Amino acid sequence: MALVFKAFKRKKGNTSKAKSPDRGFLSFHNTSEVIKAESVIRKNGWRVRVMGPPPELRTGCDLVIEFPLVEQLNILRLLKANKIAPIEVVPVDDPLLKPVDLFRATDYGEHLMVRAANMKLTIEKETLRIVNISGGGCPDVPYLGARLVGKDLRQAPPPREIGHTLCGYALQLAYEEIKRQCSL
């Protein structure tokens, strides 16, 4: 029990840690969109809650939906399929945080690798075949690897269509950047 108490004490004493570090907010144009979105998301098994927005988000509707941030890609795809478009998606604990928009490209001669955030996508330049996907930590990374490696970049499904998490989202950015660099 002493160790358990220690853990609780540590957590309580750690004021720099946020209250909802793995949650995000979805903001919408109006309340009816919020209600519709909440219903659709809940029906698909996610834990979400409707609440008042933080000051940084008070631009549209006066309600936001709190959701599991890591599953952003999957939830956005679900909303799109139901013709609901949020105004913004942000982390709960710091709504001013923006997704990574820096890329690093490495030329290996016959191959080109592009990194976005924690995700790396590598192609064979001559054939445009995706030869490797590396980095990342969410469970859709190995899944995306299994689905995309060996495919032609021009015909491969975009990661945003088959991925589910923020790692999938980061891979989408690498995919877009490598297509841009290949003038596709």
Place this chain on the structure above:
Amino acid sequence: MLALIGTIPEEDFPLVSGTAILKGNRLSIEGHETPVNRGTPALIAAAVMACDTLGLFMPFSFLVGDEGVGRGSRNLYEHLKTQLPAIGAKVIAFHYLQPDVDWHNRILLALEEKGKLPVLIGDAGYMYAAKMSGFAPCYDLFTPDIGELAFLADEIAPHPFYTRGFILHEEDNVPSLIKKAFEGKNAAKTLLIKGSKDYICTRERILATVDTPNVETLEPIGGTGDTLTGMVAALTYGGYPVARAATMAARANRLAGKLAKPTPATQVAEIIKEIPKALEAVLDDAAKAQEQTCLTTRYAHG
């Protein structure tokens, strides 16, 4: 016991626990098979190879299918809360799981309730959850790459995808990122940072760097970080102190990579095959340098 925990990128793969065996490029556990091309299967395959080389009991794995939706991960979390403390593992490596702070905390508390924590290793999604939870210092080892180190160094980033740009410097800035990660209490007791130069460090100092053999084409290959974590888990289970195990694993992983003569298109299964030879070479070097090798017998560990 060495326990390895993660996911398989197949929706229909059931929740299983047991001793996995390697059959060529496939992993078999409780009658279910999966390729070892990437992710947790690559970690387990590397750990199996390393345990075999070291003469240790084979690792015990907890696995579930999850393509990223999170359903499988949550089922596994629930299972682990009751089952993991009961098995009395000496070393536990957590890997590809949907990051979930609430479930992470429940499992950590369940382990703490049993008394002294085992050696805890966090990689991939579980490392993200451990950082966000505020309990990172409870862990003995994290194995981030450079991008993930920047995430650990950014005290407010909830995921590497949201790491702030001014922190996202490259390899020349690693010592500064290490300092930030420890100061923010977002690092495990030891970090093994994977890059063109690998860093092994604690809060106090950088203990070692490993940059040879330098095989540039390893970075694009998916799964090379997973094999590294699998080897360091096995070496720690074999009795090596965490930082020492991390240094040896970093060397062996590079050497296995070199032996595979990789291009950026090589798949990690080709590198896994070279692990026994690479690890033997690292153990031999350690012995030649009259360092204490902790080669253990099958009877020394349960």
